[in-house]
Amino acid sequence: MPLADRLLAVRRDPHSGKVLAQGGDSEAHSILQRTGFVPVVRLHETYHRAPTGLTAEEEARLATEAVARLRAVDYPVDCDEDFTTDRRPPHYLPLGAQVTQLAERIRQATTTGEAAEILTELTAPRDGILAAVGEILQATADFHDGMDGAADPHIARRLRYLADERLHVIRTDLLHTRNDLADRHAPHPGRSACTEEVPATERERSAVCACPPPPRAVPTPPPPGATGPRR
Structure with missing residues (x-):
């Protein structure tokens, strides 16, 4: 996964005064929403905001909890000093x-x-x-x-x-x-279970198993004209 997809920023927006979380991938977005953030989907970006009606103290607690949960699963989070924490809550499979x-x-x-x-x-x-x-x-x-x-x-x-x-x-x-x-009641023609066994008749005993190699994918020819006209 590209590092850019894991970078997040959790800060209080200087213009609106609201706590916003920006960046991250789908896993980070899931963590933010489970913490209580609300997703905002725009044409060119998706970010998260604190719910409306919270006090500044409640927003700060929400942001601090989000930073703790994100850092607990190794997301690099850039945040306001008020939101930083050394707490790392356990992460369970949702x-x-x-x-x-x-x-x-x-x-x-x-x-x-x-x-x-x-x-x-x-x-x-x-x-x-x-x-x-x-x-x-x-x-x-x-x-x-x-x-x-x-x-x-x-x-x-x-x-x-x-x-x-x-x-x-x-x-x-x-x-x-x-x-x-x-x-x-049929086997899948493109899949087979590997037993990792070598048959007794196999002369080369260093072989790992008797499974045939997976079928090679036939390359798809380019559409007509994709290579440009001949000169």
């Missing part, structure tokens, strides 16, 4: 990162059965990941039903629409994919 491990397991799957088993973690009707996401959307809609903002009823309806319509489509399509893989 829930989303644990779910992402399912993608790596699918990338390593060598049979349709293995892939189907992993997808079941998403599509299981009662305790699958997508079912849990639907519960979260419904619970958040219920939360907005009890609020008194003018837009809260609309937000609640929108969240229920996402749960009942959009998420339902994703889950249904993925369930069909999972079921199709479960019925195929």
Whole structure:
């Protein structure tokens, strides 16, 4: 990862007086948001700000906590003197990162059965990941039903629409994919599990394993005219 993607600055903006965090990659942005910062997405940049309604002291505590968490995972952070700290809180693997491990397991799957088993973690009707996401959307809609903002009823309806319509489509399509893989009972033609064993008939016993080398990718020819006209 380029060093420039890991550099961050957490400072109080001299013009607005607000605490801003600028720079960093997606992991740093996740840490900032879990600390309490709010992302601001612009056309040419993304930065984070402290939530509105905080006192200067509360903003300083928020910024100090962010600096501590970022430095705990070795992000170089340039910050105001008021925000610096020697504290390094423990960093635990977040829930989303644990779910992402399912993608790596699918990338390593060598049979349709293995892939189907992993997808079941998403599509299981009662305790699958997508079912849990639907519960979260419904619970958040219920939360907005009890609020008194003018837009809260609309937000609640929108969240229920996402749960009942959009998420339902994703889950249904993925369930069909999972079921199709479960019925195929086939190895993946481009993947094979390496046993790291050398057959007894192998004369060169220094060989590490008997697996054939991975297939070479056929280079894609350039589009017509990409090389320019002949002179």
